[in-house]
Amino acid sequence: MAGPIYAADGPGAIRAVPLDGLVALFHRPSGMTHIVAPPAPQILEALQEGPADARTLLARIAAVYEIGEGSAEAIEARLAELEEAGLVRRA
């Protein structure tokens, strides 16, 4: 059974500044600032290709990165956090 489909705002909605291992994100629509750690920035980047569920996002990320430890469940947990922060929404 497929999990929920998530979507993110377009690239113009977020100003991202890398801070060593972290990324500061300014979300223009809400005026909020977030500090995110991997894999959250990579999830947001993968969502730029279009709405997707956790499994699809994992595949997109795996096309760019060597996936270390972790699983689709970890992606789902990160998506829930990003949703609470207002950075992604259910499509």
Place this chain on the structure above:
Amino acid sequence: MGDAMSEQSSKEGGVLANPTRRTVLALGAAAASTVVTIRPALAQTAGSVMNCQIPVPGPQHSGQYIAADGSLVAPGTPGSFAPPARPITGEEAKTLLRGGFTPNGMDSQSAQAYANYIRRLQSGMSGFTCYASLQLPR
């Protein structure tokens, strides 16, 4: 495969700095939180000023007209103005209260009456929080 890889790697403008195939990404445990939201008052203000709305008049006085001094009067009262067709946004109210441009679709006299109505908003009235947020320094 090789072409797809180089296409992925050459994407720019995102949050990733030239990812390469060799970069290892640890997804971590499901319980490990990775998002911290900073909630400074000014950041919230910027957002609310952009997005908030002030209904003129508030829903509890729906249908009433607005006199030039901003008070609410019975519909058709001479010298009063019909309510705007839509709520005034925070951005519009800010410009209006500074004597700037009249919001689209409103004439300047009625817009001044609406501005006076907004100035008279008090705590507990619809739109007051939006109005109050306009007063904070950016």
